[in-house]
Amino acid sequence: MIDFQSLYEALKSSSLKPWLKTLPRHIEQRVNVNVNGNFKNWLETLEQLPEIETRHYNLNHKEITIGDITDCSNIQQAQLKSGLQQLHPWRKGPYSLFDIHIDSEWRSDLKWNRLAPHITPLVGRQVLDVGCGNGYHCWRMAGADAQLVIGTDPSLLFLAQFHALKRYAPQVPVHLVPFKMEDLPDATAQFDSVFSMGVLYHRRSPIDHLLELRQALRPGGELILETLVVPSSYANLLVPRDRYAKMRNVWFIPDTQQLETWLQRCHFENIRVIDVSPTTIEEQRTTSWMQFESLPDFLATNNIQTTIEGYPAPLRAIVIANRNGLRKSC
Secondary structure, eight states, rough: OOOOHHHHHHHHHSSSGGGGGGHHHHHHHHHHSSSHHHHHHHHHHHSSSSSOOOOOOOOOSSSSSOOGGGGGGGHHHHHHHHHHHTTTOOOOOOOOEEEEEEEOOOHHHHHHHGGGGGGGOOTEEEEEEEEEETTTHHHHHHHTTTTTEEEEEOHHHHHHHHHHHTTTTSSSEEEEEOOGGSOOOTTTTTEEEEEEEEEEHHHHHSHHHHHHHHOOOOOOEEEEEEEEEOOTOOOOEEOOOBBBBSSSOOOOOEEEHHHHHHHHTTTEEEEEEEEEEOOOTTTBBBBBTTOOOHHHHEEEEEHHHEEEEBBBBOOOEEEEEEESSOOOOO
């Protein structure tokens, strides 16, 4: 069983208190009913992790660091490492847990470094991270002194990975809800900052996603949007015929100008593209903690500037915008 009590306690003292009317029941249905298959194994792994207390953590380093080698015995460290390895694959990170270094597929710290200097400081803010994976960026947001961070992701493996970490840092105000954004209780105008990173191109209706993000923001609140884009020299919009970089669920990849137009139509203002960077094999690659195919396998063998399907290689943009005060919709 995964304990969500700390989340519920946090909601009681926030503007999200109305979520408590429905959220616990929905989580119970999602997580603790008819547990079987891989999720049953992941829950058993969580229950077998050693009990270790620590006051050591650093959320402002490229590795989210929880615990120190002096906090545990060699036997406890070995038990912990074995458990963490059973939660393979680790897509987002890196992490260091009691001196166990989880070298994840993505160097998520590089994305954080690109956006952090440009966003409104998160001190005292209520933050939503949509499609957060196992929560790496949520921890970084908490390290930036956000008052409350809630990440959403439907993957139960990511939920298990998050709670393997949260077990040893329960006091940090970061929580993960195992749903897609559209399955959350009403979040109208409740968040100061909303992050959507690596989600937009997976949505069949990108406009609907932008509207959901806008609705979650208070008037004047800040959206941080990170997504695949195509070079304007290629097209203003790419709609893959089948797969993109071996991914089936990629629907629309705009250029930055098209992306800005979408945001304008959805009543965002102060729109600025703060970074456009190619994804490199230093940022996304196979490791001992993620042993499946990764970026090098998704690119053409004779031209790393294109995907294996012949499309432009992954190029990612970060756009920051603000919700205006209008109540109208698209």
